[in-house]
Amino acid sequence: MRKPLKVALLGAGVVGSQVARILVQEADTLESRIGRRLELVGVGVRNVDLPRPGIDPALLTDDLEGLVTRGDLDVVIELIGGIEPARGLVMKAIEHGASIVSANKAMLAEDLGALSRAAEAKGVDLYYEAAVAGAIPIIRPLRESLVGDEIDEVMGIVNGTTNFILDKMVTDGVSFQEALEEAQALGYAEADPTADIEGHDAAAKAAILAGLAFHTEVLRSEVFCEGITQVTSADIAAAEQMGCKIKLLAIAKLTHDDRIIVKVHPAMVANKHPLASVSGAYNAIFVNSREAGELMFLGQGAGGNPTASAVMGDVVTVARNRARGTAAHFSPAYTRRVVAPIAESSAQFFVSFDVVDRPGILAKCAAVFGRHGVSLRIVQQSLREDGEPVDGFPARLGIMTHLTLEANLARVVDELRQSEFVGSNVRVMRVEGF
């Protein structure tokens, strides 16, 4: 019998403890699928004294660097998250000849290029299916299945926490703050929810997806990012009136001049678009490519079990390669495409604002849009429900534009805000799939 493959695990939190459990409990099954046995030889944690049910205490160590540099490891599973010390440990593990499985979106969004090149140079694998959209297979489809095609756009709901909050605002009619508090009480949002609600988590995933889809290196810092903290109940209601739902979207698309746009922002998504009905903790990713057309991938985007599923898929793949002495990793950044500034990208917008009730006011407003080259698709005027004018502005206009440059729309909003016939509450929301 051939010797087992040696596996080390970094991190034993929610996902790590699931992975450790599967490695031990399913050892026979995994062996049949790999052709070699996997042996968990060490689990690196910050505190070795905490109780870790299901993990042999003899495997625990707080010397993570010592673990990844022991030199006989076949696979290192990195589940500690964050940029450092994760990146340094993964780099050292690669230098010492181990293949890597990681779920660490923050690290990968910061440094996928360098890590990939290091892995390729050393002839080891670097797999990270769990880093984006939990259990949904999206990394392999982009890296392999669609690699002979030309992707035009990747658009997804990749953060379950914000999707849950936006859902709650719709179904229960509560404010953002109330929905956030409920998400925290249920454990869907963390005590410090910043990474989720400000869009940082989605932006890291967007950087990874964009890099794979467009065969280039995209850094987290290049991603335009706007969270959901400013989304109001009035926005939700306006979206409903337009037959849309508000979703936090991660979008990466190719421009006509071969640059890419990578952005995260809330958007009104038409109810008829498949992403509109993705609810709760589900994630979904929509891909549009030249030959394949539209594809959609749907599944659970987070949680210990779904993420562990994705990690274990990578572990088996990497171990199979290892067992035959090869690696299938391919550094994805072999072309150089530039990320265009958001002002140069186009979108459809819904702009709403209070106006005075005066003859010809609609024409005046429309003229503002026209002056900046923004053409209108739908204009709707509504009186406030309570009939009371706000600060002397009795009516509210809702205007859906055609596709337009972000820069042009910004000029429209500036001018509206300075107009004496427009109130101060000018709201802007991007629109998709309408």
Added chain:
Amino acid sequence: MRKPLKVALLGAGVVGSQVARILVQEADTLESRIGRRLELVGVGVRNVDLPRPGIDPALLTDDLEGLVTRGDLDVVIELIGGIEPARGLVMKAIEHGASIVSANKAMLAEDLGALSRAAEAKGVDLYYEAAVAGAIPIIRPLRESLVGDEIDEVMGIVNGTTNFILDKMVTDGVSFQEALEEAQALGYAEADPTADIEGHDAAAKAAILAGLAFHTEVLRSEVFCEGITQVTSADIAAAEQMGCKIKLLAIAKLTHDDRIIVKVHPAMVANKHPLASVSGAYNAIFVNSREAGELMFLGQGAGGNPTASAVMGDVVTVARNRARGTAAHFSPAYTRRVVAPIAESSAQFFVSFDVVDRPGILAKCAAVFGRHGVSLRIVQQSLREDGEPVDGFPARLGIMTHLTLEANLARVVDELRQSEFVGSNVRVMRVEGF
């Protein structure tokens, strides 16, 4: 500069000509993604004299065996379809050291095990993403992404022709025959539509999906297969009344005793289930697994461009491996699970039949189900729309059962058919997602 990788193409039909076009037109792009240039060195066709726009006539040959045995090929793309001569040619190509990309579901459903073992023994790749559900990445997700998980069920709409026909029957209220004729007129169905409408095409795909999902060898002949030729407008109407759509499903699932059920049949799918809204030529595959939970994959299931996208993804993957002298193929049938006979599988059913209008008739019918251990979920009685009794049977009962053994349901139907109070038109439809 390193020498180009040599590629041969077998078949230059709808998909093959697209693939040839991409290989030539996108040669630079492909080279950047692979790290080596691809050189199309031969195209094997039945008739070299037909005009093949976009293909250099000098590449055409009708000596397919000579082409695959020339000994210097890196990749053979098999797109001729059918079992022979495709299988023999692929086997010879493997023996002569070429990696294989195939879209040939019929061949793979017949012989995936032997072909896989041959590829593994020779250290070459065998990829076939295009064989199931066109451009939808499903083979890699099953073979790699979910390989560390335990799949309970794979259920999909994998035949666009039948989906189009069933859609037409719903939206236009036409008969199966009329819908089929329209599909033929539009080119969605072939002149001889047998493979699609009898479910053979879906059954081949089901065999491939089942083998990958459950890590075993499943032959086409082991798949229970029932097509849509018997679906009537009355079935469509009854489904609508129950809040369902009729879809041709390919289903592979694990039984509680670790056997598998593999079947293709029309079924009433509850409108709330994501598969119900998959329309037209789209395919969708739904996977339920222990850790990952529910996943769904949606996209175009056929057509030259989507299928070419899947083929080219495989070509790049295989070429990347080839360029570094490795292969990532892994023979999937490393366990032996038995396919259980359909009679031993369970399903939910909708049974409808004409009855006499007599006091206590409902109790009598219910008793028939009870005698065979089939419990009822919904019973609905309706008079015919035109008020005319059929053959003396004025009322029609529609009965939705709970999950029950196929064998038990068959006994119920036998007894109903023999009852003097039941008309001859007993209809049975399986139900999913209700």
